[in-house]
Amino acid sequence: MRTTVKKDDCIGCGMCAELCPEVFEIGADGYSDAVGNPDVCPDKVQEAAEVCPTNAIEVQR
Ligand code: SF4
Numbered sequence: 001m002r003t004t005v006k007k008d009d010c011i012g013c014g015m016c017a018e019l020c021p022e023v024f025e026i027g028a029d030g031y032s033d034a035v036g037n038p039d040v041c042p043d044k045v046q047e048a049a050e051v052c053p054t055n056a057i058e059v060q061r
Contacts, residue, residue, distance in 0.1 A: 002060045003038045003045050007031055009056035016052055020044040024057075032056070 003023065005016075010031040016024040023036035023045055038045040038059070049057040 016048040
């Protein structure tokens with residue numbers, strides 16, 4: 001599984017990092033980055049992609 005955050009679309013709301021801190025982290029720029037291994041918690045990564053208000057999270061299985 002791979003996941004990326006489209007920086008141009010992220011608004012830095014923090015929901016993904018709250019839901020799945022193993023993978024998503026709000027960086028110094030105030031926007032999310034996918035820094036962890038999504039295979040650790042694929043269901044939570046999928047959920048984060050679904051709840052992201054701007055659909056900024058891409059998931060490839
Ligand atoms: S949930 Fe979406 S908009 Fe919010 S911080 Fe994460 S990637 Fe950005």
